[in-house]
Amino acid sequence: MLLKIAKTTAFVALTSCALNAADFNxxxxxxxxxxxxxxxxxxxxxxxxxxxxxxxxxxxxxxxxxxxxxxxxxxxxxxxxxxxxxxxxxxxxxxxPPYEEFLENGEELYNKPFANGKSFKNCFPNPDVVGDYPYFDDKKKEVVSLTSAVNTCLKDNGEKPWKTKKGKMAHLQAYFANESRDSEKKVNIQIDxxxxxxxxxxxxxxxxxxxxxxxxxxxxxxxxxxxxxxxxxxxxxxxxxxxxxxxxxxxxxxxxxxxxxxxxxxxxxxxxxxxxxxxxxxxxxxxxxxxxxxxxxxxxxxxxxxxxxxx
Ligand code: HEC
Incomplete structure (x- = not known):
């Protein structure tokens, strides 16, 4: 009897846990x-x-x-x-499309080594990431936008962060977006x-x-x-x-x-x-x-x- 109760409780606990996980969104x-x-x-x-x-x-x-x-x-x-x-x-x-040249520029920025020899590839192994941003970083308890992820990558590699509205930031993101479109990515935001x-x-x-x-x-x-x-x-x-x-x-x-x-x-x-x-x-x-x-x-x-x- 006791065993049966224990089993049932474990089952209830498990299902309610699973329910909660799915429930956040x-x-x-x-x-x-x-x-x-x-x-x-x-x-x-x-x-x-x-x-x-x-x-x-x-x-x-x-x-x-x-x-x-x-x-x-x-x-x-x-x-x-x-x-x-x-x-x-x-x-x-x-x-x-008047943005073609920016895509090339963005691709160059993606491949160009930082002073320490690494590059954006170390932070974004695949460039088709656009639909996954922003995401919620549960360790830092904050939302990470694509823009902030790019700047974190630069800072982590000893580079200066970029301005966020135009120029290199926009060119790199244009390349990321185009790669994402080419691989038919969909917007896929998680709330976990x-x-x-x-x-x-x-x-x-x-x-x-x-x-x-x-x-x-x-x-x-x-x-x-x-x-x-x-x-x-x-x-x-x-x-x-x-x-x-x-x-x-x-x-x-x-x-x-x-x-x-x-x-x-x-x-x-x-x-x-x-x-x-x-x-x-x-x-x-x-x-x-x-x-x-x-x-x-x-x-x-x-x-x-x-x-x-x-x-
Ligand atoms: C008084 C009306 C008005 C308000 C309020 C307003 N917007 Fe807009 N917004 C516009 C107009 C006009 C445009 C240009 C036409 C369009 O694309 O909607 C625009 C464009 C945009 C675009 C670009 C859309 C695209 O297709 O590229 C975004 C994103 C946007 N607004 C976000 C916001 C956000 C976020 C807020 C609130 C903080 C806001 N807007 C408040 C009038 C408004």
Whole structure:
């Protein structure tokens, strides 16, 4: 009898342990599936569902510019996913992608030995790593972004860390992204512990919290507002918002030689927070990395699709 009880308890303990392990991403998974449902419903018939989803858009915009019937993977193209006009100019520019030279440069940086004879290969044996970042480091109890992993690799090898928004950092990440796309990697963010789930929740909190006198949150524009037009831009959707970086932006390309048009996700994020009238969190700060962790999780299962181009 005693043995039987012992066995049953062991069984219960084991199953509840196994359940917990699988459970850490339960909330995130619920959020992700709800988000997919929301966007699929929203773009199923934009004109027919105007009152529910697009009360501020014109009939002309909904009938003539917004593509209907979008499904999960379609959303990986940002606002070009749904904007007919945007899609045309996107496809034109993409015939000769303006980022080709950066890929070569990135590959060179990947192979180039550090002063100590090692190279990025020692830290990233395979360059197709993009869908696995950010991840939660359970020993250090912090989110590791691709940008911070690159800089840690440099520091660990006695090199100076790089600037995080453009230049070498963007070129190396463009090479990583392209390799990941070539090997058909998908976004694959893990939440395996309570601490990781907490970091995810803090990132989500940031995305949904209203700031400034306009009380805008990221979600105001990129969830509820997605598909609406702000001046000459259509607002992109949270789903698939991080899976195509780094990007070459026409707006960034026109500046000085030190500014070749290619930028990291952190650069884009900082710009968007500034446009909201806020001071952006540092590119390698805890806040930024947790925000990226949340956003990347929302794109789980979608193809890695960088580098890409944007207006
Ligand atoms: C007032 C509206 C507004 C708010 C609030 C806002 N954004 Fe944006 N965001 C834009 C516009 C406009 C663009 C350019 C068009 C597009 O791609 O959505 C953009 C672009 C982006 C992009 C690039 C998308 C791509 O496909 O390359 C990212 C990433 C982004 N925003 C993240 C954020 C985050 C994170 C926040 C909150 C901290 C935020 N945005 C808040 C208006 C906003």
């Amino acid at each position: 339960a909330q995130a998974e619920k959020d992700r599936l709800a988000l997919i449902d929301y966007f699929e419903a929203k773009f199923k018939d934009p004109y027919g569902n105007k009152n529910t989803f697009f009360p501020y858009s014109t009939d002309d915009e909904l009938k003539n510019n917004i593509i209907s019937g979008l499904k999960h993977e379609d959303f990986s193209k940002g606002n070009y996913a749904f904007s007919k006009n945007g899609k045309v100019s996107y496809e034109e520019i993409n015939e000769f 512990s309570k601490a990781a789930a907490d970091a995810y929740e803090r990132g989500k909190e940031y995305y949904y919290s209203q700031k400034g006198y306009l009380k805008l949150s990221c979600a105001t524009c990129h969830v509820q507002g997605a598909g609406q037009r702000v001046r000459n831009e259509s607002l992109s959707q949270l789903l698939g918002q991080t899976s195509h970086f780094p990007v070459y932006r026409l707006k960034w390309g026109a500046a000085s030689p030190s500014n070749d048009g290619l930028g990291t996700l952190e650069r884009r994020m900082a710009g968007c927070v500034k446009d909201q009238g806020q001071v952006p969190p540092g590119t390698e700060s805890k806040e930024m990395k947790e925000l990226l962790y949340f956003m990347a999780y929302m794109s789980n299962g979608m193809p890695v699709d960088g580098p890409d181009i944007r207006k």
